[in-house]
Amino acid sequence: MKKYLILLASAMLAWSCGDDKNVDEPQKPEPPVTEAAISLSATEYAFAAAGGTSDEITVTSSGAWELIGDDKVFEPSAKSGENGDKVTFTVGVNPKSEERTETFQFLCDGEITELTLTQSGGDELTIEAREYAAPVKGGSIYVEVVASGAFEYTVEEGADWLTKPTAASAAVATPERAELVAAANDT
Numbered sequence: 122m123k124k125y126l127i128l129l130a131s132a133m134l135a136w137s138c139g140d141d142k143n144v145d146e147p148q149k150p151e152p153p154v155t156e157a158a159i160s161l162s163a164t165e166y167a168f169a170a171a172g173g174t175s176d177e178i179t180v181t182s183s184g185a186w187e188l189i190g191d192d193k194v195f196e197p198s199a200k201s202g203e204n205g206d207k208v209t210f211t212v213g214v215n216p217k218s219e220e221r222t223e224t225f226q227f228l229c230d231g232e233i234t235e236l237t238l239t240q241s242g243g244d245e246l247t248i249e250a251r252e253y254a255a256p257v258k259g260g261s262i263y264v265e266v267v268a269s270g271a272f273e274y275t276v277e278e279g280a281d282w283l284t285k286p287t288a289a290s291a292a293v294a295t296p297e298r299a300e301l302v303a304a305a306n307d308t
Contacts, residue, residue, distance in 0.1 A: 157184070157230030157231055158183045159181070159183070159186055159227055159229035159232045159233070159234050160181045161178055161181075161234055162177075162181075163176070163236070164236055164237065165236065166178070166210065166237075167239045167240070168239065168240040168241070169240070170242060170243040173212070175209050176209070177208070178207065178209070179205065180204070180207070180227060182204045182229040183204070183232075186201065186203070186204075186206075186228060187200065187201045187228045187229075188200045188208070188227055188228075189225065189228060190223060190225030190226060194240075195210045195211070195212050195223050195238045195240075196210065196211045196212070197209075197225070210238055212238075215240045215241065215243040216243055216245070218244070220239055220241055222237065222240075223238050224237045245268065246268045247267040247268075248265070250264075256303065257306050259306070261300050261301070262302075263298045263299070264299045264300075264301065265298050266297060267297070276301065283302070283303055284301070284302050285302070286301075
């Protein structure tokens with residue numbers, strides 16, 4: 122009988138040292154590992170020279186995102202957000218004739234996607250000097266002009282002493298200058 126008691130005690134000891142998990146109890150699965158990802162509803166946007174606000178750009182990401190870029194010209198509505206958030210960009214008038222471009226980066230857990238914004242060049246018109254003198258006896262005055270494209274000019278009504286040249290003398294004018302004709306000053 123002593124043998125049976127020792128055998129029973131050994132069996133109980135072996136059973137108590139075993140796995141405590143209940144076989145019938147469901148095990149919790151490990152959460153799936155998600156890879157970092159980020160994408161945009163648009164990767165480029167073009168503005169007119171007059172400026173304005175972009176359409177909404179939706180950010181699809183696996184987590185929180187951050188926006189990096191020079192926001193001095195193109196101003197974003199948000200610099201960070203979550204999956205599904207929308208961003209717009211605002212830009213003022215482009216006073217230069219050259220196109221402006223800026224690339225912004227959206228970052229999420231080490232992943233990067235880019236958005237390129239461009240703005241058309243504006244119409245640039247600069248008159249080289251602020252004052253011009255008309256000859257006392259009358260004659261042509263040439264106004265030096267720097268323009269990004271073709272330009273037209275008029276003389277204000279009531280300025281009877283100053284006119285645009287006739288078609289015959291207009292050939293003297295070039296795209297870089299405008300010609301005005303001053304009448305003689307008899308006073």
